[in-house]
Amino acid sequence: xxxxxxxxxxxxxxxxxxxxxxxxxxxxxxxxxxxxxxxxxxxxxxxxxxxxxxxxxxxxxxxxxxxxxxxxxxxxxxxxxxxxxxxxxxxxxxxxxxxxxxxxxxxxxxxxxxxxxxxxxxxxxxxxxxxxxxxxxxxxxxxxxxxxxxxxxxxxxxxxxxxxxxxxxxxxxxxxxxxxxxxxxxxxxxxxxxxxxxxxxxxxxxxxxxxxxxxxxxxxxxxxxxxxxxxxxxxxxxxxxxxxxxxxxxxxxxxxxxxxxxxxxxxxxxxxxxxxxxxxxxxxxxxxxxxxxxxxxxxxxxxxxxxxxxxxxxxxxxxxxxxxxxxxxxxxxxxxxxxxxxxxxxxxxxxxxxxxxxxxxxxxxxxxxxxxxxxxxxxxxxxxxxxxxxxxxxxxxxxxxxxxxx
Ligand code: UDP
Numbered sequence: 001x002x003x004x005x006x007x008x009x010x011x012x013x014x015x016x017x018x019x020x021x022x023x024x025x026x027x028x029x030x031x032x033x034x035x036x037x038x039x040x041x042x043x044x045x046x047x048x049x050x051x052x053x054x055x056x057x058x059x060x061x062x063x064x065x066x067x068x069x070x071x072x073x074x075x076x077x078x079x080x081x082x083x084x085x086x087x088x089x090x091x092x093x094x095x096x097x098x099x100x101x102x103x104x105x106x107x108x109x110x111x112x113x114x115x116x117x118x119x120x121x122x123x124x125x126x127x128x129x130x131x132x133x134x135x136x137x138x139x140x141x142x143x144x145x146x147x148x149x150x151x152x153x154x155x156x157x158x159x160x161x162x163x164x165x166x167x168x169x170x171x172x173x174x175x176x177x178x179x180x181x182x183x184x185x186x187x188x189x190x191x192x193x194x195x196x197x198x199x200x201x202x203x204x205x206x207x208x209x210x211x212x213x214x215x216x217x218x219x220x221x222x223x224x225x226x227x228x229x230x231x232x233x234x235x236x237x238x239x240x241x242x243x244x245x246x247x248x249x250x251x252x253x254x255x256x257x258x259x260x261x262x263x264x265x266x267x268x269x270x271x272x273x274x275x276x277x278x279x280x281x282x283x284x285x286x287x288x289x290x291x292x293x294x295x296x297x298x299x300x301x302x303x304x305x306x307x308x309x310x311x312x313x314x315x316x317x318x319x320x321x322x323x324x325x326x327x328x329x330x331x332x333x334x335x336x337x338x339x340x341x342x343x344x345x346x347x348x349x350x351x352x353x354x355x356x357x358x359x360x361x362x363x364x365x366x367x368x369x370x371x372x373x374x375x376x377x378x379x380x381x382x383x384x385x386x387x388x389x390x391x392x393x394x395x396x397x398x399x400x401x402x403x404x405x406x
Contacts, residue, residue, distance in 0.1 A: 026057030039253020
């Protein structure tokens with residue numbers, strides 16, 4: 001079984017509980033619905049969780065909603081507004097949002113024992129609920145959302161049996177159960193598995209990334225919340241004193257129509273600097289991302305808002321100290337001064353990068369701590385354990401104890 005491959009990697013207690021929960025739900029059905037199969041953290045997570053659950057004997061399906069570009073333009077605005085951005089909405093936009101969801105509700109088979117609806121895009125599907133437990137899974141940073149847009153989305157969320165957030169501060173007060181589940185990475189995926197040094201240098205060569213100089217890396221969709229311009233500014237401050245180059249790797253997501261515009265802004269801002277590599281990677285570039293994170297001297301995640309930031313755990317798992325903004329889910333991953341640094345400004349990011357570049361021992365010490373922190377807290381086995389525990393809790397509401405053993 002797939003779970004056996006995690007022996008010696010994941011904490012034993014997680015595996016024991018996961019086996020018991022897996023046996024309990026074997027033969028039952030679970031449906032996931034989100035808005036894209038590639039690009040961004042949700043697709044990344046589902047791509048790993050779905051086969052794992054299937055291997056546990058659960059009858060799992062993963063559906064994505066069908067929609068036109070107009071719909072994704074609107075839902076990107078909703079995403080931005082929920083993360084605190086200023087966006088304008090018309091009645092026609094909300095009508096289109098509802099209408100597309102209505103068509104998807106008719107087209108999709110939404111029956112399962114437990115249904116996970118991911119993100120705001122398919123949130124209105126709850127109207128089509130007939131049976132099972134429905135859970136709304138929020139993946140974005142809702143620490144300071146636009147109040148009007150949040151109210152609108154919460155109108156749907158309130159109808160779910162439960163909702164799940166990545167960070168407690170994102171959870172608004174609701175009458176139904178709310179859970180906090182931190183996302184995770186799969187140590188055995190193409191993106192995170194060990195890579196031979198020859199593969200890493202071959203990929204560095206392919207992208208023209210030097211291996212004999214310090215490399216700063218940020219891997220992120222081209223999205224303003226990821227603040228690639230801030231990363232370039234920090235790199236320029238570092239570069240005044242420390243030789244280094246910068247890699248900004250990103251790829252398009254089919255539900256993110258703003259990507260190209262942001263990419264062009266980043267390219268223009270980088271100008272003619274040959275030490276800045278802007279890489280647009282096609283979907284499915286797991287090995288390339290893996291190698292880029294491994295060849296990094298330091299990884300940055302200078303997001304302005306962040307639901308979780310899988311890229312942070314991915315880099316930490318590879319033994320890299322991450323300099324991350326002190327926002328959203330990044331603060332759940334980095335222990336400041338122990339396994340990375342939390343920063344509040346471009347200057348702060350540059351200062352910490354210089355501190356690390358000037359002290360290679362600190363880089364390896366923090367990197368070791370980073371990997372161990374991910375092993376204990378952010379591996380896929382823990383997250384699946386949490387999801388199945390929530391399922392058990394929802395089916396036993398009010399029970400004073402839940403019998404898990406077979
Ligand atoms: N990613 C990728 N290729 C890229 C950029 C990002 O495969 O060019 C992956 C990245 O490795 C991570 C996911 O997309 O697994 C992004 O998840 P995260 O939670 O960091 O951010 P999101 O995009 O969901 O806001």
